[in-house]
Amino acid sequence: MKIPKNIESHLLKQLSNLVSNEKKERMKRLLNSCDINRTLIGDLLIRSLICQKYKINNEEIRFRYNEYGKPFVEKFSDFHFNVSHSGEWVVCATANFNVGIDIEKVSEIEAFKLAHEFFSADEFYDISNMNSDEQINYFYDLWTLKESYIKTIGKGLYIPLNSFSIKKESRTLISYKNIPKNFYFKQYNIDPNYKLSVCATRDEFPQEIIIKDIYTICQNIYKFESKEKINAED
Known part of the structure; x- marks a missing residue:
């Protein structure tokens, strides 16, 4: 996903509510706003794929880390993923290996x-x-x-x-x-x-990569949110 050049502050605040408190604390330690945006969007990108694949609520997602710091999803041991970002791009790869x-x-x-x-x-x-x-x-x-x-x-x-x-x-x-x-x-x-x-x-690599945008990512996450949760955020 290519990061939008200008993300409105109210949208950033709303998006930040979709990640864990642990991730929010990590983001607070970042000094550069671009690094904050990349970290946030990387987390949301993975969350949207998990919600879409397993049809679960975003709040049910729990990330854990191995002894070297690599994250994995609790309860879904067959879901392997990795995220990277640089400059204007945030990318991820997912597989069952x-x-x-x-x-x-x-x-x-x-x-x-x-x-x-x-x-x-x-x-x-x-x-x-x-x-x-x-x-x-x-x-x-x-x-x-x-x-x-x-x-x-x-x-x-x-x-x-x-x-x-x-x-x-x-x-x-x-x-x-x-x-x-x-x-x-x-x-x-x-x-x-x-x-x-x-x-x-x-x-087993795909021939082409899929380019997503921030709105598609949010739709995938909110699709499985409860109506009460969405109304509370509105």
């Missing part, structure tokens, strides 16, 4: 230096043989692919980025080292200025 997603806005960076610091020797070698523009583009390809894998296994940055290698052979062919065989990758073109990668434990 482990899945991870990462989006990054492409910006001018010292790709050569960062690759040397964070990537494996094989990945650094590949980047070192590219020109500066190619380095930046490929860096974000690898970064989002690697992040999507780490998020799939649910251990976050407890897994060093340089402990495994990924190589993008072509637009669709991705190879890797030091990653179990039952992991698969796919990239999507969502925006010319962004890189979007998904990883999963099954090779």
Whole structure:
């Protein structure tokens, strides 16, 4: 979902009432209003999908976290999800198996230096043989692919980025080292200025991504709210 440039304050307040108190506290600790909006919409995006899939009231949704901080939905152990946001975009992936997603806005960076610091020797070698523009583009390809894998296994940055290698052979062919065989990758073109990668434990990716808007998300949530709850908010 692309975040609206201007979300009216009264709408933000109304949307905030749809998330947990724990999430509200986390949002209060964020200093940047854009980060607050991205965090809020990411939570609502997942809630709308859960409400739609299981036909339940939003208030019934309970998120729990594993020892590494990855969230899961209480009572629905077969619902796996992951959220990522960057710049104007908030994205999520859902499945009945482990899945991870990462989006990054492409910006001018010292790709050569960062690759040397964070990537494996094989990945650094590949980047070192590219020109500066190619380095930046490929860096974000690898970064989002690697992040999507780490998020799939649910251990976050407890897994060093340089402990495994990924190589993008072509637009669709991705190879890797030091990653179990039952992991698969796919990239999507969502925006010319962004890189979007998904990883999963099954090779079952949709061909296209679905773009939603804030109003559709809210409709999916409110559809299963009680009339008393809606009237109280009005």
